[in-house]
Amino acid sequence: MNFICTKTELQEAISIAQKAITGKSSMPILNGLLITTCKNQIKLTGSDIDLSIETKINAEIKEEGSVVVDSRLFGEIIRKLPNDNINISTTENNSIEIICQKSKFNLIHMNAEDFPEIPNINENIIFLIPQKILKDMIKSTIFAAAQDETRPILTGILFEIKDKKLNLVALDGYRLALKSEYLNTENIINAVIPEKTLSEVSKILEDNDKNVNITFTPNHILFNLDNTKIISRLLEGEFIKYNSIIPDEFNLQVTAKREELLSCIERASLMAKDSNTNLIKLEIEENNMIITSNSQLGMVREELNILLQGDTLKIAFNSKYLIDVLKIMDEEEIIMKFSSSVSPCVIKNKDKDNCTYLVLPVRLLNN
Numbered sequence: 321m322n323f324i325c326t327k328t329e330l331q332e333a334i335s336i337a338q339k340a341i342t343g344k345s346s347m348p349i350l351n352g353l354l355i356t357t358c359k360n361q362i363k364l365t366g367s368d369i370d371l372s373i374e375t376k377i378n379a380e381i382k383e384e385g386s387v388v389v390d391s392r393l394f395g396e397i398i399r400k401l402p403n404d405n406i407n408i409s410t411t412e413n414n415s416i417e418i419i420c421q422k423s424k425f426n427l428i429h430m431n432a433e434d435f436p437e438i439p440n441i442n443e444n445i446i447f448l449i450p451q452k453i454l455k456d457m458i459k460s461t462i463f464a465a466a467q468d469e470t471r472p473i474l475t476g477i478l479f480e481i482k483d484k485k486l487n488l489v490a491l492d493g494y495r496l497a498l499k500s501e502y503l504n505t506e507n508i509i510n511a512v513i514p515e516k517t518l519s520e521v522s523k524i525l526e527d528n529d530k531n532v533n534i535t536f537t538p539n540h541i542l543f544n545l546d547n548t549k550i551i552s553r554l555l556e557g558e559f560i561k562y563n564s565i566i567p568d569e570f571n572l573q574v575t576a577k578r579e580e581l582l583s584c585i586e587r588a589s590l591m592a593k594d595s596n597t598n599l600i601k602l603e604i605e606e607n608n609m610i611i612t613s614n615s616q617l618g619m620v621r622e623e624l625n626i627l628l629q630g631d632t633l634k635i636a637f638n639s640k641y642l643i644d645v646l647k648i649m650d651e652e653e654i655i656m657k658f659s660s661s662v663s664p665c666v667i668k669n670k671d672k673d674n675c676t677y678l679v680l681p682v683r684l685l686n687n
Contacts, residue, residue: 321355321385322409323362327401327420329377333364334395336548339520340366340373341391352388353395354435355408357381365438366391371517372438373524375548383409386432387416397425439551441535441542447505448531449486451545455525457488457499458518460675463644464490464497465515476512476555478562479541481505489562490515495641496565496678509536512559517541517552524548566678567664570657572630574604575670578654581609582646584622588613589639591620597682598639604658605632613639635661636682645677 337353345351345368354365360381365374387410398406401420411417411426418425458477466474471493478489486503489496521543525532533544536554543550585600591613592598603610604626611622635658645667646654653670661684667677 321357321387321416322383322407323357323379323381324405324407325362325377325379327398327403327406330406331395331398333362333375333377334391334398336375336524337364337366337373338391338395339523340368340371340550342368343392348390349388349430349434350436351391352430352435353391354386354388354432356386356432357384365435367436367438369436370514370553371520372436372551373520373548374438374551377547385410387429388432388435389416389427389429394427397427439537439540441537441540441551443533443535443542443544445507445535446544447481447486447503447507447509447534449501449503449534450529451525451532452527452529453501454532455522455527457486457501458522458525460499460648461488461490461497462515462518462522463648464492464495464677466492473512473555473557473559476514476559477518478559479509479511479513481507481509489559491560491562491565491678494638494680495645496562496676497645498562498566498676500674510559511536511541512555512557513541514552514555517550521550524550565664566676567657567659567666570630570659570666572604572628572633572658574609574656574658575627575629575653576609576624576656578646578649578652580624581654582643584609584611584624585639585642585646588620588622589643591615591618592639599636599682600639600642601634601636601684603632603634604628630658633658633661635665636684637665637679638682641679645679649675649677 356363361376362379363374363376404421407419409417415426416429480487485500487500489498535542541552588600588611592600600613609624609626613620651669655668655670657666664678664680
């Protein structure tokens, strides 16, 4: 194998392919990066079996071949080389030689045949979604995915296509996040994608209107972005029927300015940080919401102008859950719907009906 490419393109490709490598595998080959020459391009592939990312860049190919190199070390070497063309070739003793200007490295490589086989996906049914929209949908839901493995299905995000709409849903038992966008397709899809996969996909997606092509098989999902392919296994099992969790009827509705409410809760949470629950209390009155928190460190009281329809209410929350929601919503005004001090709070945008967030309250002793 022998090729020449630019340092900046190679460095960027390494950064993308590395996103699939956890670095925690006991198998050295899974800590490696597969480099393969193909026509006038080189393909870099990273994999941890569950998630594989392959990306291509243009190169001058002098001799075809493929090798696996230690991902971390190879990435560090390329990053620190001068900003110029790099010549990489295989040499004797299972090594590759990396030359850039007056720098020369020899790096041991592994056998490409030992690298795990990447699932071959037939791209016959493709969904097209603008990268910017998918990136926003992931950001709007991923924070609510479960972090512990006690219920593995909840560590993923539901990818649901029905009624010409794409819904992304995440929930962890304490909160739920649902984001919807129109999608021009008659197909129906119901699949659960690991949170790690969507986290890495969102880092690769760009803030533009270029489409990302998405293909499903019974066990895998493929995201195709021009020169980069991301292939991930899907989680097995059935996702919770989220529609049955979201209440339909409420006793009161609060309209508030999102940024003002977020600032009040963030300040109140400063006093709540010495407890595990980050507890804050909301007292909802006619035109006011009073937010308080007490701890061994002291107490805080915040007051916010609101528009209330319905009864008054006293309710408590883990402040972190409310902050997570309010930070990623983007409208100036939001609506909070309540039934009782022990029922979930539902939060939506005031104008555009494209997201639903549900947060469970903390039950107080006197309730």
